[in-house]
Amino acid sequence: MxxxxxxxxxxxxxxxxxxxxxxxxxxxxxxxxxxxxxxxxxxxxxxxxxxxxxxxxxxxxxxxxxxxxxxxxxxxxxxxxxxxxxxxxxxxxxxxxxxxxxxxxxxxxxxxxxxxxxxxxxxxxxxxxxxxxxxxxxxxxxxSVRTWMTPEEVKAHLPREFIDYVDTHVVIDWIELHCQTASPSSPQQSLCSSHTSCCLLKGIVGVAPHGAVMFVSALCGPSASVREVFRQSGIIPLLSSDMTVMLNRSFRIDDLVPCRVHRPGEASNDSKDQAALKIHLEELFLAIRENKVFNISIPPPVSGSINQLFTIACLLCNYQRGPLGTPFKQED
Incomplete structure (x- = not known):
C-alpha cells in the first residue's frame, strides 16, 4: 500500500x-x-x-x-x-x-x-x-488508517494472475495464533480448553489481489468454526452485491455474504493461468505468515495484547514490502 x-x-x-x-x-x-x-x-x-x-x-x-x-x-x-x-x-x-x-x-x-x-x-x-x-x-x-479499498482502487492494481477473475475485490483467508494461558483466572482462559495450557485463536484477514491488507478481524477462540469466525469478523457489512470475494482456502460462506464467491482452489482446470493464480494466492498470505510470531505461543505476560499483536503483524505488511504481481489493463 x-x-x-x-x-x-x-x-x-x-x-x-x-x-x-x-x-x-x-x-x-x-x-x-x-x-x-x-x-x-x-x-x-x-x-x-x-x-x-x-x-x-x-x-x-x-x-x-x-x-x-x-x-x-x-x-x-x-x-x-x-x-x-x-x-x-x-x-x-x-x-x-x-x-x-x-x-x-x-x-x-x-x-x-x-x-x-x-x-x-x-x-x-x-x-x-x-x-x-x-x-x-x-x-x-x-x-486509524483507511485500509478498505474502493472497487476502482482494487481494479487499478489488479495483477495479471487475476485475468480470469477481474471482478475480485478481496481475497479472504483465516490465520491462527497460539496463546499460552497462565492460570484458570487468565483473561484468555474463557477462549481455551480447560485441559490445555495453550489455546489456538483464529482471525479473518482480507487482502487485495495485489497484496495490500484491507481487513483484519479480532481473534476468536478455538471452539468457533472458521465459518463462525467469518460471521463474527465484521467484514460482511463491507461487502456489496457488486463485489466478488475469493477464498484462499475453501469454507462455506455463500449464504453469509451478499456477493459472489470465487474458489479457484476447487477448480479442476489445471491450466497455466490457474497454476499461476494459486501460486500468487499463496504468496499473498505468505507475507503475513512469515512473521514468526504466528509460529510461537504468545506468553502470558503479553497475552493481554494478543489482538493488538495479531492486527499489527498483518497491517505492517502494507509498509514492509511493495505490491505483488504486475497490473494489467483490462481492455488488453
Missing amino acids: DTAAFADHNYYRQGPAPAPRPRGRRTEPRRSVLQRFSQSPEDVQFYTGFSSIEHLMAFWRLIERATASVGWPERTNSSDAAGNQEDLSSATDMVPLDEFLLFVSYLSTGWTMAELEQHLNIHNTTFTRIIITWANFLYGLLG
Whole structure:
C-alpha cells in the first residue's frame, strides 16, 4: 500500500514539541539496535520484516513525530520468574527507534523472551513492557488508517494472475495464533480448553489481489468454526452485491455474504493461468505468515495484547514490502 496514505491522517497535535520521555539511568554504553539489525539487507529482512533499510527508515519517519505520545503501561507491579517485583511504569534507557525495532523483531523472529535476553542483553521484563507499550501505540496508529479499498482502487492494481477473475475485490483467508494461558483466572482462559495450557485463536484477514491488507478481524477462540469466525469478523457489512470475494482456502460462506464467491482452489482446470493464480494466492498470505510470531505461543505476560499483536503483524505488511504481481489493463 502506498505509504502516502499516512498524509491524510493527523497523528499528533500541532504545537511545541513535547518534552522527551523520561529515561532510566544508563549503566553502560549500549550499542543501538539499528546497528545490530542493519549489517546487511538480509539482516534487515530477518530482524524487522522490512525489505530494506530504506523501507524501514521511511516507515519510521512516518510515525516518528507520533511516537512522542507513546506512554508506558499504568503503574502496576509484576513478578518475574525469580519472584522479583518490577514496576511496569518505569521507562527504559532506550531511544524510541530502538524500542520500535525490538518490537518488530519480536513479530518477525518469534524469539522467546529468554532468547531476546540472550541475543540482545535485555531483561525479559523490560522487553515485556516494550511489547505492551508499542502494541497499544501501533494498534491505534495503524488502525486509524483507511485500509478498505474502493472497487476502482482494487481494479487499478489488479495483477495479471487475476485475468480470469477481474471482478475480485478481496481475497479472504483465516490465520491462527497460539496463546499460552497462565492460570484458570487468565483473561484468555474463557477462549481455551480447560485441559490445555495453550489455546489456538483464529482471525479473518482480507487482502487485495495485489497484496495490500484491507481487513483484519479480532481473534476468536478455538471452539468457533472458521465459518463462525467469518460471521463474527465484521467484514460482511463491507461487502456489496457488486463485489466478488475469493477464498484462499475453501469454507462455506455463500449464504453469509451478499456477493459472489470465487474458489479457484476447487477448480479442476489445471491450466497455466490457474497454476499461476494459486501460486500468487499463496504468496499473498505468505507475507503475513512469515512473521514468526504466528509460529510461537504468545506468553502470558503479553497475552493481554494478543489482538493488538495479531492486527499489527498483518497491517505492517502494507509498509514492509511493495505490491505483488504486475497490473494489467483490462481492455488488453
